[in-house]
């Protein structure tokens with residue numbers, strides 16, 4: 001994984017609560033055996049009329065050219081439901097590096113972090129503030145400082161991130177590297193339990 | 195202060211603690227299936243790593259398999275390739291696979307317990323959120339993403355932060371017509387689809403103690419539907435009796451010794467929980483959902499909430515979005531509404547006991563002519579047992595379509611889908627938009643309520659048929 005320190009970008013607003021992973025990536029697209037190419041099916045059933053790429057749903061935010069950017073801003077309890085990591089892959093493949101919401105489902109949060117997509121949890125009030133910005137507004141997410149800033153107004157909030165995960169993100173290494181490094185301890189644990 | 199059941203199992207599985215960070219949690223059993231494992235196999239192969247403990251993994255094909263003619267090659271090419279890839283990956287890495295055609299094949303959360311692979315006190319993971327099902331045996335069992343599947347492949351461990359703990363006590367006697375599915379739907383309606391996020395839930399109380407293992411699995415299964423990572427129930431005599439004689443359970447003296455250790459698995463009287471909830475079993479009614487998340491549920495003879503009854507603007511917006519999708523009106527009752535489909539199956543309600551409940555209700559009767567009824571056993575073993583008991587002919591005589599084991603219309607990955615705009619009373623666990631097929635409208639309910647709808651073609655209070 002590439003190290004990730006800061007994201008500065010416009011944002012895509014999706015003010016819907018309880019967005020489940022079946023919406024992020026419907027089950028029929030889970031037949032692939034690689035991690036690539038899921039972006040084109042991100043929010044598939046909200047994006048197109050009857051699954052037809054020739055008929056985009058005009059009102060859906062991903063089809064509105066005035067919205068773009070690497071940051072998705074969504075209503076609370078984002079990513080609930082199925083454990084499919086394909087949801088995180090789809091977001092990443094589409095080009096999102098962060099999701100901002102006032103609440104995340106547990107498994108999604110881990111899956112996102114494991115793929116270098118940062119779940120940034122903010123208060124309901126701050127979330128509403130972001131939603132009220134113009135499409136041109138830029139947002140900065142600084143992982144080192146753990147801050148999120150609306151650049152136009154300068155409003156800034158800090159967010160939580162697990163210190164271990166933060167180190168991983170900043171340095172671009174992952175849990176497997178860590179677990180392999182402690183293999184001896186794992187084997188000792190196994191031996192002691194027998 | 196005493197330890198909770200969760201603490202006891204958790205503590206026994208800590209390999210070490212990362213400074214300022216998560217715990218390294220040892221995983222006893224790892225279940226895998228065709229949909230969430232291929233990228234993990236690719237991942238470790240790319241890193242040049244072997245599987246660390248292949249003997250602790252059990253694989254099956256369930257999500258993407260047809261439920262008709264499983265003896266023939268899978269018609270859908272992508273599905274066939276995915277299932278084929280699982281076969282190759284398991285062969286290459288020495289993983290036991292219960293694939294299509296194998297007598298042990300079935301939905302991963304049905305076969306684990308049925309084979310006795312799932313045992314009290316274990317840590318169990320699977321790349322599937324309903325891994326919480328195995329908690330019914332007093333295990334820490336939870337769903338993981340594919341990157342985590344890869345971690346368990348590589349080191350048989352996961353880096354985990356200890357979750358908060360909640361206990362839900364259900365006391366007293368259930369009313370006639372009310373079953374385990376109604377209990378869990380009632381709990382989720384009460385605490386909402388995100389209400390237990392960050393928690394592991396222990397289900398306790400006299401009503402839980404009286405439940406069979408199958409019923410306990412139904413309850414633990416849907417823990418994820420309120421956001422909880424998992425749910426668990428202390429093992430007891432019911433658990434031990436269920437375990438005895440299962441193919442992978444210890445036998446003889448080894449079993450007796452294990453049972454002695456399993457008896458220590460309970461929450462101490464002075465154990466503390468971050469949150470506690472009490473429910474009277476007698477208050478639980480047959481339940482049904484009306485919306486597009488499992489928290490949008492109500493007693494079957496209630497009406498859908500009105501907008502005026504909701505305070506937050508966001509809740510009104512959620513309800514509006516859900517009802518638009520469902521083609522329903524705020525304030526409307528559901529009783530008497532026609533449905534086109536009934537689906538009985540999924541890792542929530544496809545075990546032999548579920549099939550018996552349905553059979554007892556429909557025996558000698560016929561389904562309503564306008565409703566299509568699909569009944570899908572959770573495993574080959576459930577199908578064989580149903581046959582031994584003659585349940586298959588009861589279903590066939592009733593006009594049900596009895597299929598072969600798999601996830602089927604629970605997630606609509608194979609051909610078993612509900613057409614757009616049509617209603618389905620389903621014993622599965624998720625009513626998300628499009629879950630059973632694009633545009634499908636799912637109403638979650640118990641096997642009894644599903645059977646009642648099959649007979650009448652309408653949403654029916656099962657108590658009127660008892």
Ligand code: SF4
Pocket residue numbers: 256257301302303322324540541542600601604605622623
């Ligand atoms: S039956 Fe449904 S919920 Fe259960 S494992 Fe299969 S797809 Fe998932």
